[in-house]
Amino acid sequence: MPLSAPAPRTARHVRRVTYQGFEREDGLWDIEGELHDSKTYERPSLQAPGGVHPAGVPIHHMWLRVTVDRQLVVQAIESAMDAHPLGGCTAAQRALQAMVGSSMARGWRQAIQTHLGGVAGCTHLRELLFNLATAAFQSVQGAFQSTGDEPPRHLGQCTGWDFAGEGVRLHYPQFYQGAVVAADS
Structure with a gap:
C-alpha cells in the first residue's frame, strides 16, 4: 500500500466502483459502470422492518450501460439494481432514459442534474454517471x-x-x- 501505515482501525464500509469501455462492431461504444456497497457488520434492514441486513451482503449493487457514439453523445442507456435499500429505489431507473441525446463531452454533469436531480433519480446511479464520462474519454479512440x-x-x-x-x-x-x-x- 503506497499510503503511510494507518492508525489502528476497524473496517465498517466497503464501496467498489468499476468502469469498463467496449468498442462495438457497429461503431458505437458501451461504457459500463458497477457500484457495490456493503457493511462489515449486521444492521437493521430498511426493506424488512425488524429484520437484519447481514454483514457483507450488498446494500447497493447497481449497474449501468451507456452506449455512445464517437462524439460521446448518449445513444442508449440501461440499468440494473441487484441490491437496493428501499422498495421504491427501482423507480429511479425510468428517468435515466432522459439522458439519451446528452453529450458527455460538454455539459454532462448539468444534464445529469437537470434530468435526474433530486427525487427524479437515484443518488447512486447519478454517482456512477458522473464518472462514466471519464471512462468514456479513456475508452473512445479520438475523444481527446x-x-x-x-x-x-x-x-x-x-x-x-x-x-x-x-x-x-x-x-x-x-x-x-x-x-x-x-x-x-
Whole structure:
C-alpha cells in the first residue's frame, strides 16, 4: 500500500466502483459502470422492518450501460439494481432514459442534474454517471483529438495538462503557453 501505515482501525464500509469501455462492431461504444456497497457488520434492514441486513451482503449493487457514439453523445442507456435499500429505489431507473441525446463531452454533469436531480433519480446511479464520462474519454479512440485550432478538451483540466506545463509543451506544443526553453548551443 503506497499510503503511510494507518492508525489502528476497524473496517465498517466497503464501496467498489468499476468502469469498463467496449468498442462495438457497429461503431458505437458501451461504457459500463458497477457500484457495490456493503457493511462489515449486521444492521437493521430498511426493506424488512425488524429484520437484519447481514454483514457483507450488498446494500447497493447497481449497474449501468451507456452506449455512445464517437462524439460521446448518449445513444442508449440501461440499468440494473441487484441490491437496493428501499422498495421504491427501482423507480429511479425510468428517468435515466432522459439522458439519451446528452453529450458527455460538454455539459454532462448539468444534464445529469437537470434530468435526474433530486427525487427524479437515484443518488447512486447519478454517482456512477458522473464518472462514466471519464471512462468514456479513456475508452473512445479520438475523444481527446484536437479540432484544428481548438486544443483537446483535456488540456487545462489538471496539473499534468497545464497549458504552461511540461506535458503540453512536449505533446501539444502548438497550445503551450509557458516560458520558451532556450535550446543548448
